[in-house]
Amino acid sequence: MFRITSENHKAPTRNKKSPASNIPVSRLENAINNYVYLFYTFHSCCTVTIMSIERKKKIVFVITKSNWGGAQRYVFDLATGLPRDYFDVVVAFGTNGILKRRLSDAGIRTVTIKSLDRNLSITRDIQSFIELLRFFKKERPDIVHLNSSKAGALGAVASRLTKIHKIIFTAHGWPFSEKRSIAWRTFAFIGSFVTALFSDIIITVSARDEHIGRRLPLCKRKIRLIYNGINLSTKLEPGEQIRNAFPPHARITGTIGELTHNKNQIELIEKARLDKNMHVAIVGEGEERKNLEKAIQKYQLENRVKLFGFIPFQKVLRGFDVFALPSLKEGLPYVLIEARLAKLPIVANHVGGVDEIINSADIHEFSLENMREKTYALYV
Numbered sequence: 001m002f003r004i005t006s007e008n009h010k011a012p013t014r015n016k017k018s019p020a021s022n023i024p025v026s027r028l029e030n031a032i033n034n035y036v037y038l039f040y041t042f043h044s045c046c047t048v049t050i051m052s053i054e055r056k057k058k059i060v061f062v063i064t065k066s067n068w069g070g071a072q073r074y075v076f077d078l079a080t081g082l083p084r085d086y087f088d089v090v091v092a093f094g095t096n097g098i099l100k101r102r103l104s105d106a107g108i109r110t111v112t113i114k115s116l117d118r119n120l121s122i123t124r125d126i127q128s129f130i131e132l133l134r135f136f137k138k139e140r141p142d143i144v145h146l147n148s149s150k151a152g153a154l155g156a157v158a159s160r161l162t163k164i165h166k167i168i169f170t171a172h173g174w175p176f177s178e179k180r181s182i183a184w185r186t187f188a189f190i191g192s193f194v195t196a197l198f199s200d201i202i203i204t205v206s207a208r209d210e211h212i213g214r215r216l217p218l219c220k221r222k223i224r225l226i227y228n229g230i231n232l233s234t235k236l237e238p239g240e241q242i243r244n245a246f247p248p249h250a251r252i253t254g255t256i257g258e259l260t261h262n263k264n265q266i267e268l269i270e271k272a273r274l275d276k277n278m279h280v281a282i283v284g285e286g287e288e289r290k291n292l293e294k295a296i297q298k299y300q301l302e303n304r305v306k307l308f309g310f311i312p313f314q315k316v317l318r319g320f321d322v323f324a325l326p327s328l329k330e331g332l333p334y335v336l337i338e339a340r341l342a343k344l345p346i347v348a349n350h351v352g353g354v355d356e357i358i359n360s361a362d363i364h365e366f367s368l369e370n371m372r373e374k375t376y377a378l379y380v
Contacts, residue, residue, distance in 0.1 A: 058088040059379060060141040062132070062155045064118050064148040066099035066110075067286070068310065069258040070334050071147050071172045074205075074228060075099065078145070080106045081372045087379075090139060094118075094128070094151075098310070111135065118150055120187075125154065132158040143168065143379055146199070149175045153191040156198035168378060169199040173331035173352050174212050178262070196222065201378055205332040206353025224378065227353075228332045229371030232364065236342055239319025242281050245306050250279040253347075254320030256313055256335045257327070259286030264349075266295060267326040273299045280305040283316050317342040327351055337366045 059082070061075045076099060079089050090109050093099065094116030103110050113135065115127035132154055136144070146155040146169045159167045176189035196202050196219040203224050204210040210225040246252055257263040265282050269292065272278045282292070282305070289307065296305050308316070313335065317323070323339035323346050330352030339346055340363055348354050357366065364370070 056086060056088045057143065057379070058090070058139065058141040059143040059145060060136070060139060061089070061091045061145045062113075062147065062151045063091070063093050063099075064116055064151045065095050066093040066097040067095070067258065068098040068102075070228070070331065071170075072099040073334060074170065074172070075145075075147055076102055076106075077229075077368060078372065078375060079103065079108050081368075082376070082379075090141070092132075092135060116151065116154070118148070125150075129154045129158055133162060136162040136164060142166065145170070146195070147172065149188065149191060149195075152195040152199075156195045160198045166201070166379075167199045168201045168203065169195050170203040170205065171209055171213060171331070172205060173329055174209055175329075177212060178329050193217070193219075203375065203378075206356055208353060208356070209331065224374075226371060226374045227356075227366050228334055228337070229366050229368040230334060230337050230341070231368045232341060232366075234314055234338075234341070236318050237315045239316050241311065242283075242308070242316050242319025245281070245308075246279050246304075251277070251321045252279045252281050252319065253322045253324050254281040254283065254316065255324045255326065256283040256316065256338075257325075257333075259284050259288040259292060259307075261288060262327060262329040263288075264326040264328045265292055268324060269295045269299065269301065269305055272301055272305050276304075278304065281308060281316070281320065282306070283308045283311050283313075285310045313338045317344065320344055322347060325349065325354065327354075330354060332357065332366075337363065 061079055063071060063075050066072065075091060079091050082089055090111060091103055092111040092113055094113050096112060100110050113128060113131045115124045115131055117124065136158055141164060143166045144155060144159045144164050146152045146167070152169050156167055156169060174192055176185045176192055178185065178188070193216055196213070196216050199222065201224060202213055202219060202222045203226050204213050205226065205228050207225060210223055213223045214220045242252060242254065253268065255265060255268060257265070259265060263284070265288070268280045268282065272280050292307060296302060317338060323344040325333060325336055325346070325348035327333070327349055328351065332353035336346065336348065336354060336357045340357060346358060348358065360366070
């Protein structure tokens with residue numbers, strides 16, 4: 001606190017009068033000091049009060065599905081890592097699944113956009129768009145972070161119309177680069193371009209997707225490359241559940257991922273059909289499960305190819321002898337980073353950021369800490 005002292009000012013004697021005001025100097029000095037004290041006390045109180053009542057920055061994550069895949073894990077890792085003292089975090093999605101349960105267990109508020117799903121439907125997409133508009137108007141977030149193609153396209157336009165301060169989109173692989181029909185890829189390109197155009201920042205998770213994104217019209221300066229990351233200190237378990245399901249000396253080729261067309265687990269079943277010494281462990285759940293089961297039964301591979309359902313990676317990787325990733329499309333696959341962490345031999349299709357993980361000299365560039373730090377810097 002500022003005070004007038006004898007070191008800085010030679011004060012008159014206690015009883016001497018001030019010629020200007022006829023008030024004793026000691027009384028004048030006390031009055032000034034009291035005024036200064038009150039001023040700084042008031043200023044400090046106001047500062048503390050303003051800081052204490054300052055509104056947290058609200059961020060809304062939007063993703064199409066709440067199952068458990070790479071994009072859902074990405075949202076979970078970012079949402080749960082934000083400091084609650086400074087951020088009000090909400091996650092919105094179209095279906096209730098593992099992501100919803102895990103977020104609720106972590107104390108993160110979730111909202112279901114009932115009509116939002118990945119299938120193309122003009123009626124449902126219009127309903128989803130209207131729901132998102134109402135949701136954003138109600139929540140009034142400072143930041144919207146969009147994930148997945150459908151949520152990205154609808155969410156970017158709805159966010160812009162409701163004047164959201166900052167719109168971020170993460171491209172977990174560009175859908176128009178998939179090997180599909182020209183009509184489908186054209187539609188996917190238009191949707192991706194609309195998403196990119198209405199977003200302020202576009203995060204790509206691989207250098208390959210960064211290169212593709214920079215070629216989108218009017219979007220070059222919006223692109224940021226931030227690799228997905230995992231906790232590199234995760235302890236891996238022996239993988240006995242996998243080992244015990246096969247003969248003692250079997251050489252097991254394993255894969256982990258959502259059972260979908262793009263993950264292409266059917267390729268491993270086809271290879272096992274041709275190689276009688278091949279044993280395959282497929283870990284994950286998804287819409288292709290019934291088709292995979294039919295293929296296993298058709299080729300009579302029940303003893304050599306097994307579906308294990310969803311199991312956390314740390315419980316199964318040590319049970320594999322070789323890790324396989326037969327995907328047709330990827331962004332930057334978490335499971336490949338995990339396979340490197342387990343020091344497994346890797347066989348993979350060259351899609352998305354696969355080569356970047358395999359050829360990286362330092363796995364630490366794929367750390368969770370690094371991913372969070374670079375992404376959170378964009379929220380400021």
